[in-house]
Amino acid sequence: MIDTILYGLTIGAILYIFSIGLSITFGTMQIVNFAHGMVYSLGVYLFISFLPWTLRIFPLAMALAIAAMLPVAYLIERFIIRRLYGESLDYAIIATYAVLLIGADLIKYIWGTAPQPVSDPIGVPLVVLGVVIQLYRVVVFLSAVVLFFALRIFFTRHVIGKIVVAALEDRDGVRALGLDVNKYFSIAFVIGSGLAVLGGVLYAPITTSEPYMGFHILLLAFAVVIVGGMGNLTGTFISAFVLGMVIAITGRVYSSAADTMVFVVMALVLLKNPIFSFVRRLRGRPAHG
Amino acid sequence: MHNIAVHQQSFPVQPAQRFLVFRDMAIIAAAFLALSLFTPLYWLTDFAVMCILVLSFDLLYGYMGHLSFGHMLYFGAGAYMASLALLHLAPNPFLAILAGLVCGAALSAVVGFVVVRTSGAAFALVNLAFNQIGYWLALSGLQDYTHGEDGLPSSVEALWFLDFRQAPVAFGFMLVCLLLVFWLLKTLTASPYGIVVRSIKENEDRVKFLGYNTFRYKWLTFVISSTLAAFAGSLYALVKGFVAPSDVNPLENTRIIFSVLIGGAGNLYGALVGSVAFEMISNLLATTIARWEMILGLMLLALVFWFRRGITGYAYQLYLDRSYERLVKFAQGMGLSLRRQK
Numbered sequence: 001m002i003d004t005i006l007y008g009l010t011i012g013a014i015l016y017i018f019s020i021g022l023s024i025t026f027g028t029m030q031i032v033n034f035a036h037g038m039v040y041s042l043g044v045y046l047f048i049s050f051l052p053w054t055l056r057i058f059p060l061a062m063a064l065a066i067a068a069m070l071p072v073a074y075l076i077e078r079f080i081i082r083r084l085y086g087e088s089l090d091y092a093i094i095a096t097y098a099v100l101l102i103g104a105d106l107i108k109y110i111w112g113t114a115p116q117p118v119s120d121p122i123g124v125p126l127v128v129l130g131v132v133i134q135l136y137r138v139v140v141f142l143s144a145v146v147l148f149f150a151l152r153i154f155f156t157r158h159v160i161g162k163i164v165v166a167a168l169e170d171r172d173g174v175r176a177l178g179l180d181v182n183k184y185f186s187i188a189f190v191i192g193s194g195l196a197v198l199g200g201v202l203y204a205p206i207t208t209s210e211p212y213m214g215f216h217i218l219l220l221a222f223a224v225v226i227v228g229g230m231g232n233l234t235g236t237f238i239s240a241f242v243l244g245m246v247i248a249i250t251g252r253v254y255s256s257a258a259d260t261m262v263f264v265v266m267a268l269v270l271l272k273n274p275i276f277s278f279v280r281r282l283r284g285r286p287a288h289g
Numbered sequence: 290m291h292n293i294a295v296h297q298q299s300f301p302v303q304p305a306q307r308f309l310v311f312r313d314m315a316i317i318a319a320a321f322l323a324l325s326l327f328t329p330l331y332w333l334t335d336f337a338v339m340c341i342l343v344l345s346f347d348l349l350y351g352y353m354g355h356l357s358f359g360h361m362l363y364f365g366a367g368a369y370m371a372s373l374a375l376l377h378l379a380p381n382p383f384l385a386i387l388a389g390l391v392c393g394a395a396l397s398a399v400v401g402f403v404v405v406r407t408s409g410a411a412f413a414l415v416n417l418a419f420n421q422i423g424y425w426l427a428l429s430g431l432q433d434y435t436h437g438e439d440g441l442p443s444s445v446e447a448l449w450f451l452d453f454r455q456a457p458v459a460f461g462f463m464l465v466c467l468l469l470v471f472w473l474l475k476t477l478t479a480s481p482y483g484i485v486v487r488s489i490k491e492n493e494d495r496v497k498f499l500g501y502n503t504f505r506y507k508w509l510t511f512v513i514s515s516t517l518a519a520f521a522g523s524l525y526a527l528v529k530g531f532v533a534p535s536d537v538n539p540l541e542n543t544r545i546i547f548s549v550l551i552g553g554a555g556n557l558y559g560a561l562v563g564s565v566a567f568e569m570i571s572n573l574l575a576t577t578i579a580r581w582e583m584i585l586g587l588m589l590l591a592l593v594f595w596f597r598r599g600i601t602g603y604a605y606q607l608y609l610d611r612s613y614e615r616l617v618k619f620a621q622g623m624g625l626s627l628r629r630q631k
Contacts, residue, residue: 032410083594089409090356091593094546097358098589101543105583215540219421222414256429263418267403270415 002131004252005245010137010206012244013144017199019221019228019236020151021192027168027231028185029085032222034096035076036196037214038103043069043197044209045107048116058121062201066194073193077186100214107211115208140202147195148237155233164188168231220247220259223266310475314468317561321464324565330456336568337463338525341470343548343564344557345517350546351554352478353510354490355408358542359416362400362423363515365537367393367522369427369435372443372532380446382453386523393519394512401511405504408493420539427534440533443526459528466524470517474557477513486510490555543585544571550592553599562600 018040025033047065054060076099084092124135155161163184167174175181200217207213220243228239243262251258325333346360367389374388375381404415427435435441445453453459477483485506488496496503526532535541544567552563575581592599598606620626 026410030410032414080590090350090354090413091597093356093358093410093413094550095590095593097543098586098593100586101582101589102586105580105586109580109583212540219418223418226411226414256425260422260425260430263422266415266418270407270411271403 002128003133004248006133006137006141007251008245008248009141009241010244011247012241013141014199014203014206015217015220015224015244016144016237016240017147017202018196018217019224019240020195020233021189022218022221023225023228023231023233023236024164024168024188024192025081026225028164028171028188029081030089031081031085031092032089032096033081034093034218035080035099035103036096036193036221037218038100039069039073039076039193039214040196040200040217041107041209041211041214042072042103044200044204044213045111045116047197047201047204048111048118048209051118062198065201066197069197070190070194073190074186076193077189081189082182082186100218103214104211111211113211115210117208118204120205136205140206143202151233160184160187216259220262223262226266227269310472313475313558314471317471318464318468321467325460328569330460332568332572334456334460334463334528336565337460337467338521338528339544339548339564339568340467340561341524342518342521343545343552343560344467344470344474345514345521346545347549347554347557347560348474348478348486348510348517349514350549351556351560352483352490353486353507355507355511356413356546357416358413358539358546359418359420360515360518360545361537361539361541362416362420363393363397363518364522364525365423365427365532365534366396367519368526368532368536369441369522370519371523371526372441373434375443375445375526376441380444382445382448382451382527385445385527386520389519389523389526390516393522394516396519397512397515398508401508401515405507405511417539417542420537420542424534424537424539427537435532435534438534440531442531444530445527453527453530463524463528466520470520471557471561474517478557482506482509543589547585547589547592549599550589550597551599553601553603553605556601559599559601566600 018036022033022036025031025036043065046068047061050061050064051058054064076096080095080099081092084095120134120136122134122136122139125132126135126138127133151161155165163174163179163181164187167181167184171181200213203217224236224240224243227243228235228237243265246261246265247258250261321333321337324336342360342364346357349360350356370392371385371389374385378384378388400419404412404419407415428437447454451458451462453462478486485496485501489503489506493503496506522536525536548564548567549560550563551566552561553559571581574584578584596603
């Protein structure tokens with residue numbers, strides 16, 4: 001029981017860290033960024049390559065991988081997403097999807113298709129109430145919580161964060177104040193991409209890395225963003241953990257259906273308005289809207 | 290500044306052209322027969338099936354403006370259902386096609402009820418999510434029926450002269466099916482219903498203000514489009530005699546989207562030209578070039594940035610420019626000067 005809860009919290013933490021960037025681009029630019037998955041998987045593969053060079057010091061390799069992916073993220077934002085901003089959404093989806101495809105093929109070309117395992121950097125088992133749990137997973141969960149509060153402070157205290165939040169609400173209003181919105185979106189995008197790599201690296205010891213992993217986590221993260229509300233950072237935090245628990249509990253009962261359950265929850269959330277109005281009609285009250 | 294949609298120039302809405310449709314069908318048949326002179330017949334059979342799939346997608350994306358990343362779900366559902374009907378009911382091809390159609394229609398009627406409530410990005414993603422569920426079902430969820438990764442082989446009994454093992458018969462049957470689907474879609478899109486669907490692409494709110502129940506139109510279009518995709522899937526199962534989970538793989542949606550884009554979205558000719566062009570490229574290149582996905586991605590990027598109208602849109606623009614020049618010359622001869630209206 002405890003290990004199921006802990007697994008759910010860990011998956012939720014990873015999903016949250018990965019989804020922040022998606023939620024920001026969704027909320028500010030109304031762009032679905034498939035390239036986020038490419039940044040994530042390329043970052044993890046770079047991390048795996050850096051690990052032997054840095055004497056297996058986990059945080060150092062992680063920092064190097066994030067630092068290496070930031071310029072790539074900037075290039076994607078500058079030359080693909082910003083060029084398509086304001087045009088039809090479809091083209092943005094297709095173009096970033098093309099980036100994801102190129103990334104997956106690049107990984108297959110450089111590292112091959114074989115799954116890449118990473119060993120647990122802490123490897124200290126804890127015994128809680130007679131159940132053995134991995135300390136590493138607790139650390140992942142705690143780092144997501146710390147990140148949540150750090151981002152809250154960033155978005156409410158720091159001027160860049162405040163501008164991004166304001167632009168999430170009303171982009172034109174911020175422009176009218178004479179601020180270069182694109183610059184701040186760039187910064188937010190690059191931060192989000194860095195967090196995607198962070199999430200991927202933290203997830204690497206729990207799972208194995210393969211070229212299409214960016215695609216799989218993207219699907220889950222889109223569900224998180226849709227359930228939490230696009231551009232709603234607190235909602236993303238809560239829905240990530242809810243869906244993480246859904247994955248963990250379903251996985252315990254019927255392991256291969258775990259990811260599928262997430263999409264069932266997402267469909268229910270999308271359907272909540274029609275369901276509520278149906279229930280209201282059953283109770284004999286007039287349906288609104 | 291929000292959500293400014295720059296759509297590609299769509300072809301003019303024409304009144305129902307009862308006879309022009311048959312002219313176009315004759316041209317398509319002639320083009321396929323001409324292609325058969327220098328391409329293997331089994332390639333063309335695949336092309337025809339792919340054309341039906343891309344045509345069905347064009348109704349959803351090109352005409353209604355709803356980009357879906359989950360169209361393979363219905364293709365795969367049709368293919369699996371047709372194979373199951375062949376295996377468990379009777380090895381009759383028409384029964385298999387019927388089973389595929391019913392399965393596609395029922396599935397999309399239920400899924401469409403959820404999916405059509407969303408639009409834009411959420412529509413693409415929710416479809417992708419459903420496709421992923423279907424892929425999982427084919428791979429492991431319904432393993433007892435689909436045989437998971439091993440795939441599902443099936444065989445069709447020869448019915449009178451319809452023997453799908455003979456390449457010319459299979460090709461002829463697929464071509465007739467393609468022409469039927471083309472006729473259906475051409476008639477549908479030129480009808481008042483088709484005009485409402487195109488208007489939803491341009492501005493859904495205004496269509497609502499005019500008093501149309503857009504939900505009903507969107508749902509109907511989704512079901513028609515998905516059922517035609519299931520039709521393509523059941524034909525595919527008949528020709529191949531084998532269905533595998535890779536036929537439901539959400540990653541395969543790129544093929545459809547790419548075909549529509551390269552040919553030009555929003556007109557049926559574009560879907561036909563695009564899918565034949567794409568299948569030609571992939572059949573010729575995919576076997577010789579190892580980094581096929583990367584080339585596909587790079588070509589998609591190039592299409593999005595520089596060649597959005599596709600082959601047919603580009604040709605149509607050339608035609609418009611030509612006729613405009615001719616008009617200007619004619620006017621100059623009459624002593625008038627024309628200025629282009631922007």
